[in-house]
Every structure is written in C-alpha cells, then in structure tokens.
Amino acid sequence: MVDQDQPVWGTPEPPPGPAGPWGTPAPPPPTSVPAWGSPGPGTQPPPTPVHRSVGHFTDGLEAGLSSRPQLEVVENAAMFGEGGYDVHGTDGTPIAALGADNSAASLVFGDLATHRHVLHDAHGQVCAQLTRTGSFLDNGTYEVFGRTGTSLAVIRRENAFGSPRLQVLGSNGQVLRMIGGSWGSSDFAVVDGADESLVRATAHRSSNGFFSSTHRYRIDFGAGLPVLERFLAVVATICMDQVRNKD
Secondary structure (H helix, E strand, C coil): CCCCCCCCCCCCCCCCCCCCCCCCCCCCCCCCCCCCCCCCCCCCCCCCCCCCCCCCCCHHHHHHHHCCCEEEEEECCCCCCCCCEEEECCCCCEEEEEEECCCHHHHHHHHHCCEEEEEEECCCCEEEEEEECCCCCCCCEEEEEECCCCEEEEEEECCCCCCCCEEEEECCCCEEEEEECHHHCCEEEEEECCCCCCEEEEEEEEECCCCCCCEEEEEEECCCCCHHHHHHHHHHHHHHHHHHHHC
16 A cells, blocks of 8 residues: 555655746746847957958959058159059058059050959969050049959050049959049048949058158958959049059
8 A cells, every 4th residue: 555645656856946847848948048049248249251252363363452441552653654653551561562564665655555464372473464554534444453364454544534433344344433533632542343332441641751652551441342343443443543643
C-alpha cells in the first residue's frame, strides 16, 4: 500500500517558489542584457564594405583605394611639360604616381597631339593609363584604361567657358560629373550624372606653397563607394586640375 504523503514514483514535483505550475516556461531574461552573441553597449557598427574592382588594377592600388576614406592628389612642378601627380594617404603613405609618357610629336605640337600618362602603384607596377586626345578648340578628351588596357571611362569637358564641368562616362554606362570651383571657390564634388544632389566624393583644392603654381587636392570619398568610382574620382580630379591650368 502506497503512503498517501509520498508522490508516486516517477511523478515530477512542482518547481519551488511562486513560479507557475509545473511545465510553465520561465520568464525571458531582462531586456537590458543583450542576447548571447549580440554586441554590447557602446559597440561601433562595422564599416560599410567597399566593393572591389574586377581585376582592373593591381593589388597595391586596390588596397590603397579601398582602405582609406580620404586621399590627397599632389601636382608636381616641372620646368618643361607636365610634372605629373602623386597620390598618397593623408598620413603621407604613397598610393600611386602619374607621369607623362609622351612622344616627340607631343613636344612639338603641344595640345594638338595626343598625350599619354601612366599610373604606377607604390610598388612601381603599371596599374592604369590616361590619354588626352589633341584638340585645337578645347582641352581635349581623356580616356582612362585599366592595367590590362581595358577602357574604363571617357572624361570630357561639358562647357567651353566659365567654371569647368567634367562628364565621366564609364564603360559600364554609369555617368558621373565633377562640378564646382565657381567664383574662385576651391571646393569640387563628384556627383551622380542623373541626380547632382547625390555626392560621391568631394575635393578641396589648395596651393602647394606661397610661391608655387602647383596645387594639391584632398579627396573625401562617400561611405561604401566602390573602388572603381574612387579611382575615377581621383582621375577626374587630375583632369580638372589640368583643365583649370590651361584656362
């Protein structure tokens, strides 16, 4: 005979305390405590990823363009012809250098001849090319090529007088514009070709020194801007400087 004060063997006992009847789920943890695997308070959100290009550039240039929110483009002085440009981080880390690789015809006929520039990364590898076709009436048209010779974009001036406006027509059909610099302003912007309120990057122009005729530009990229658009913003800045120098 079973004792009336003892539960039948195998029957679960109710949980202690005021928690509800047996089988009732426990209350959820306090909301002030983050769930397992969630970032704690004060944790910064991860940076917006930058989309890499599809083999257009060398690894060195890819890394330099994708890892920095700002870059500087510095015009070099030259006694004859064009002195080229250096691209580096705001801390002075070299990223790339653009130098002229012109023929004898370009030295004789000047702006009427085609000019070729070669971009080397910080390791000395050729990573891009820029050509400017000769023109008598304007500053010519620029064509941008990747390291393998693939055409990436065509850059041309949209207006003949006044503050220069550059159109950047990508080989993928994307259109960008570089605007600004009106009324003596030193600020420029690379904007979407269909909606100029969408700013992809900005560039601020300053002199390399009190007695220098050359300039430098600090470029700020928009968050998550792909490597190709960052590169085109840098090249458009160089083209803008050349156009303004010839006005």
